[in-house]
Every structure is written in structure tokens, then in C-alpha cells.
Amino acid sequence: MKFWKSWPLAHRTALLFALVACVVMTSLGMYLYSAARQALEMRADYTLIGRVEHFRNLFHDLYDVKQMEERPALFESMLGNEQDVRIFRHIGEAPFIHVNPGNMTPPPMEPVEIGMPLTPNALHEGVRPDGVRVRWVSALAEVGERNDKVEIIAAYVMTQESKVLSNYLLRVIVAVALTVVLTTVLGFAILKRGLMPLQTMGNQAGEITPANLSARLLREDAPPELRQLADAFNAMLDRLEAGFQHLSQFSADLAHEIRTPVNILMGQTQVTLGQERRTEEYEQVLESNLEELTRLSRIIENILFLANTDHASLAVERVDIPLADELGKVSDYFEGIAEERELHFEREASGTSYANLVMWRRAVNNLVINAVRYGKPGTAIKLYAGTEAQGSIVVVENQCDFISQEHLDSMFNRFYRGDKSRNEFTESNGLGLSIVRAIMGLHGGSASVSYSVQQGTISFRLHFPASA
Ligand SMILES: Nc1ncnc2c1ncn2[C@@H]1O[C@H](COP(=O)(O)OP(=O)(O)O)[C@@H](O)[C@H]1O
Ligand SMILES: [Mg+2]
Missing domain, CATH: 1.10.287 (Helix Hairpins)
Known part of the structure; x- marks a missing residue:
């Protein structure tokens, strides 16, 4: 099995192909041969029947048997090839014409009565010692007007036919063998060609390295x-x-x-x-x-x-977090720094979040630090938390200058910082929001940001899924 698996696909398939061709061609050859044999046998049978009927008519037209007995050579050489058997005799007597070159003994047969036509059913099977098929028949014939009865025993030896058949068999075998060899060779060549795209693809793939990672397999080239x-x-x-x-x-x-x-x-x-x-x-x-x-x-x-x-395999241990309590703690904690920047919190919270407490705090803290840092002085920071159809949300919203969609899109990237924050805050490292997103990913939730031009507010939404 291992050997088979290590074999090239083209070889394997070609071999299977050859096997199929061998089976199909052999069956076809066998069918053709047996059809030809049947046809020849049938022809032989009807020839034999025709011959015997011919003798019967001949006898009927004769005056008496004497005429025949006097001219045996006429009947001996009449019709048929030199192998065939013709025995004419009065019932129970020794034959008066006996042509039997092979000295074959007729099988016991019931002669066909006068007036009964000969059919293939009346024929008896026989085999010559060398294996050649022989057909025997025995029929009664009426001679002249005198109701004299003669028994005709005749046999057809398929000498010619068996020669023809063995010749035919040889040709069939040669044809089958040639076809099998030819299909194998052609099949192999075709497969080799057919599998070329696979090789091309392999070559293309082999050329891709870290230095040219932007290279791609050419899909148009492939079948x-x-x-x-x-x-x-x-x-x-x-x-x-x-x-x-x-x-x-x-x-x-x-x-x-x-x-x-x-x-x-x-x-x-x-x-x-x-x-x-x-x-x-x-x-x-x-x-x-x-x-x-x-x-x-x-x-x-x-x-x-x-x-x-x-490595998202980190299993997060989750609890039900009372949102009003936790959000209160967060705003209390940041109240001092917020006041320094003339900002104040507006808070509305109810329900629970199902999350890891440490991570929940870290995510919300990161959002609130940002709001305190980047919120427009003299405005409010709105904190909202509550339950939703599919879990819970936390929203942090503050006023700020217009932020384009492009910037909103990259805010969650690692090390992304708005230009201003780069100069203004030494604590800024551009990792806060990427940590928020990572935490939400661990929870199977999501973090999103949007900017409302009318209100001039930026709002961050965290969605925590409900307990499973
Ligand atoms: N609440 C906010 N209002 C305005 N801009 C914000 C807000 N939060 C974040 N940003 C912008 O997104 C950038 C990335 O934020 P963050 O990942 O927390 O990094 P950092 O705060 O260290 O700069 C910030 O530098 C800032 O420009
Ligand atoms: Mg930050």
C-alpha cells in the first residue's frame, strides 16, 4: 500500500487505465469470438440439414435403391467435404454406402420419420477425438414409388470452421493485447500532459518566499x-x-x-x-x-x-458584573483628572455584563482615560451601560474635533495615535484601543467607534455577549 501511494499519479492512473482496457477488451474479444462461433455452428447445422433433405428428395425421385447401389461413387463424392460422413442403409442392414473417413461411430439416434421435416433439434452433438465439433443426424427416406425405406446417417465435421475459428481467436488475442498496450502507453502520455498544470502550479508555489509573498498562483493558467x-x-x-x-x-x-x-x-x-x-x-x-x-x-x-x-486559547473566567456599581467606581476614580481638564461625567447604568472583571475594567478604563485625555474641555463625558437583546453594552462618549472615517478605522490599530496626542501626552503609546479590541475579541464580543458630526461627539461601544 505504501509502495502504491508513493507511485506517481500518472503511473498509477495509467496502470488502472490499462487494467480497465484489459477487462473491457477481453470481454469484447470473447463476445466477438463466441458470436462468430455461434454463427459458424448455425451455418454448419443448416448445411447438414440441407444436405440430408437433398438426399431425401433425391431418393424419392429415384426408381429404386438398386440404381444407387450400382453407382456408389456418385453418392460418395457428392456434396460435402472429405471429412463428412454419409451412411446409407436399409433399416437393420449393413450400409450400402458408407463414407466415414474418420471412422467415427455414430451416437445412438432415433431416425426422423418420413414426412417429418428436419430441424436443428434433430441434430446430435458429437466430438471428434481431436476435439473438432461434429453434428450427427439420422433420417428416413422413401425410395421411388415402392415405399422402400432407407436410413440416412450423416455428420458434419467442422474442420474448416475450427481452423477459421482458431485463426480468428489468435487475431482477437493479438488485437486485445495491442489495444491494451496502446491504451496504456497513450493513456500514460495523455496523463503526463494532463497533469502538467499541476507541475506548473507546484513550480509557481515553490518560487514563493517571504521576499515575494505578494506573488500568486496564476488562476487563469489552471484548468x-x-x-x-x-x-x-x-x-x-x-x-x-x-x-x-x-x-x-x-x-x-x-x-x-x-x-x-x-x-x-x-x-x-x-x-x-x-x-x-x-x-x-x-x-x-x-x-x-x-x-x-x-x-x-x-x-x-x-x-x-x-x-x-x-493566542486566543486563553480561557476567560467570567462573572456577572453589576454595571451601575462598576461604572460608578470608574467615574469616581477618574473624577479628579477629569476636573483638571474641566470635564465632568454623566452616567446612566443598569443591568449586568457577563465578562471577566479584570479585563472589563481594563477595557472600560482605557476608553475613559481616552475620553478624559481627548475630550473637549468644558464638556461632558457620557457613560452608558445596560443590557441588550444579545448581551450588554458599554458606551463612552465625549466631545472632540472632527475625526474622519479613515482615522476612525485605524484607531484600533496597534501604535496608532492621532497627531495631537503624539506631542501632548507622554503616556500615549497608541496601544490602549488595540487592547480594548483584543479584550473584546477574547470575550467573543466587539468594539466599535463612530463619530457624529451634528453633535461633535465620538462614541465607543463595547458589546459583551450574553452568558452562553
Ligand atoms: N475618546 C477619544 N476622543 C478622541 N480621540 C480619541 C479618543 N480615543 C482615542 N482617540 C484617538 O485614537 C488614538 C489611539 O488611542 P489609543 O489606542 O488609546 O492610544 P493612546 O491613547 O495611547 O494614544 C489616540 O491617540 C487618539 O488620537
Ligand atoms: Mg489610550
């Missing part, structure tokens, strides 16, 4: 049967390419993000070490370094969290 495969393969390449780009973008961004604080740290440290300083100066530098290090460690922690959520 319809392989198009599905080409499409599936191309779709897989699409996903791989997207994942690959995502990864390399991510590592580029990551390096970029980390470079700035590390450079600052190095610069400050080098400058400080350049000359002897007072203790306060060292303290100042260390404090500043600590700030940068904190920032770095926050980035690292966030990245680790995102990396973990990428």
Missing part, C-alpha cells in the same frame, strides 16, 4: 478543477501575507516606540556622567529616568498582554 485549489492557495497566501506584514509592521513600530525612551535614557545618563554633579542633580536625572523606564515597562506590559491574547 477549472485546479482553480479551486489555486484560489484556496491564493487565499491562504493573502492571509499569510497580511499576517506577515502585520508582524513586520508591528516589530518596526515596536522598535520605533522603544528607541525614543531608550535614546533619552542614554543621552541623559551620558550627559550626567560627563562631569561631577551635585546629589540633587543626580536625583533629578534618576527621577526622569524612572519616568522613561515606567513608560517603557508599560509598553512592554501592554505588548505582552496583546501577544497573549493573540
Whole structure:
């Protein structure tokens, strides 16, 4: 079986093809041969019947048997080939004409009565010692007007026919063998050609490397049967390419993000070490370094969290979260910072969310921090939480300048930051919303954002699915 599986497809199929051809051609040959044999046998039978009937008529027209007995040579050489048997005799007597070159013994037969026509049913089967088919018949004939009865025993030996038949059989065998060989060879050649697109496809696929991930299999070159495969393969390449780009973008961004604080740290440290300083100066530098290090460690922690959520196998342990309570805690916590920016909270909450408490808090906190950071001073931040038909939602809404759909679309991307936030807030690292989205993904829920031009508000919606 293993051997069979390691065989090339073309060889396998050609072999099966040959087997089918062999079976079909052999059956056909056998059928043709037996049809020819039947036809010849039938012809032989009717020849024998015709001959005996001929003798019967001849006897009837004769004057008496004497005439016949006097001219045996006439009957001996009359009709038939040299192998055939003709025995004429009065019933119960020794034959007066006896032509039996093979010296065959007739089988016991009941002669066909006078006036009864001969039919193939009256024939008796026989075989010559060398296997050639023989047909026997015995019939009574009336001689002249005198009601003299003569028994005719005749046999037809299929010498000629069996020669013809064995010749025919040989030809059939040769034809079958040739056909089988020919179909095998042609089938193999055709298959080889037919499977060429597969090879081409394999070659094309073999040339795709990380350096040219955008290359695709040419679907137009492929026959319809392989198009599905080409499409599936191309779709897989699409996903791989997207994942690959995502990864390399991510590592580029990551390096970029980390470079700035590390450079600052190095610069400050080098400058400080350049000359002897007072203790306060060292303290100042260390404090500043600590700030940068904190920032770095926050980035690292966030990245680790995102990396973990990428392996979505993380099982989240969920509880029913009382929304009014939790949202109250969040707004209380951020009230101080909000006031600094002249912002205030408006809150409306009821019902429960079925979610992991730590993650729920982290997601909502990230949204509220953003609202506090980017909300227009002097306006309200609206917090809403409640149950819905298919679970629960949390909405965080604040006023801000117009944001185009393009920016809204990329907000959830890792390291995405609006231009302003880049300069204004050192804590900003562009990971907050991607963490929100990752958390919602872990919960089987969704996070979305929309901007209302009339109200000048941006609102973030988290949808948590109901308990299963
Ligand atoms: N509530 C909001 N109002 C206005 N802009 C926002 C709001 N939340 C997020 N953004 C924009 O989306 C960007 C990405 O947000 P986020 O992923 O939390 O990163 P970060 O807050 O660290 O910049 C922000 O830099 C900001 O430009
Ligand atoms: Mg943020």
C-alpha cells in the first residue's frame, strides 16, 4: 500500500487505465469470438440439414435403391467435404454406402420419420477425438414409388470452421493485447500532459518566499478543477501575507516606540556622567529616568498582554458584573483628572455584563482615560451601560474635533495615535484601543467607534455577549 501511494499519479492512473482496457477488451474479444462461433455452428447445422433433405428428395425421385447401389461413387463424392460422413442403409442392414473417413461411430439416434421435416433439434452433438465439433443426424427416406425405406446417417465435421475459428481467436488475442498496450502507453502520455498544470502550479508555489509573498498562483493558467485549489492557495497566501506584514509592521513600530525612551535614557545618563554633579542633580536625572523606564515597562506590559491574547486559547473566567456599581467606581476614580481638564461625567447604568472583571475594567478604563485625555474641555463625558437583546453594552462618549472615517478605522490599530496626542501626552503609546479590541475579541464580543458630526461627539461601544 505504501509502495502504491508513493507511485506517481500518472503511473498509477495509467496502470488502472490499462487494467480497465484489459477487462473491457477481453470481454469484447470473447463476445466477438463466441458470436462468430455461434454463427459458424448455425451455418454448419443448416448445411447438414440441407444436405440430408437433398438426399431425401433425391431418393424419392429415384426408381429404386438398386440404381444407387450400382453407382456408389456418385453418392460418395457428392456434396460435402472429405471429412463428412454419409451412411446409407436399409433399416437393420449393413450400409450400402458408407463414407466415414474418420471412422467415427455414430451416437445412438432415433431416425426422423418420413414426412417429418428436419430441424436443428434433430441434430446430435458429437466430438471428434481431436476435439473438432461434429453434428450427427439420422433420417428416413422413401425410395421411388415402392415405399422402400432407407436410413440416412450423416455428420458434419467442422474442420474448416475450427481452423477459421482458431485463426480468428489468435487475431482477437493479438488485437486485445495491442489495444491494451496502446491504451496504456497513450493513456500514460495523455496523463503526463494532463497533469502538467499541476507541475506548473507546484513550480509557481515553490518560487514563493517571504521576499515575494505578494506573488500568486496564476488562476487563469489552471484548468477549472485546479482553480479551486489555486484560489484556496491564493487565499491562504493573502492571509499569510497580511499576517506577515502585520508582524513586520508591528516589530518596526515596536522598535520605533522603544528607541525614543531608550535614546533619552542614554543621552541623559551620558550627559550626567560627563562631569561631577551635585546629589540633587543626580536625583533629578534618576527621577526622569524612572519616568522613561515606567513608560517603557508599560509598553512592554501592554505588548505582552496583546501577544497573549493573540493566542486566543486563553480561557476567560467570567462573572456577572453589576454595571451601575462598576461604572460608578470608574467615574469616581477618574473624577479628579477629569476636573483638571474641566470635564465632568454623566452616567446612566443598569443591568449586568457577563465578562471577566479584570479585563472589563481594563477595557472600560482605557476608553475613559481616552475620553478624559481627548475630550473637549468644558464638556461632558457620557457613560452608558445596560443590557441588550444579545448581551450588554458599554458606551463612552465625549466631545472632540472632527475625526474622519479613515482615522476612525485605524484607531484600533496597534501604535496608532492621532497627531495631537503624539506631542501632548507622554503616556500615549497608541496601544490602549488595540487592547480594548483584543479584550473584546477574547470575550467573543466587539468594539466599535463612530463619530457624529451634528453633535461633535465620538462614541465607543463595547458589546459583551450574553452568558452562553
Ligand atoms: N475618546 C477619544 N476622543 C478622541 N480621540 C480619541 C479618543 N480615543 C482615542 N482617540 C484617538 O485614537 C488614538 C489611539 O488611542 P489609543 O489606542 O488609546 O492610544 P493612546 O491613547 O495611547 O494614544 C489616540 O491617540 C487618539 O488620537
Ligand atoms: Mg489610550
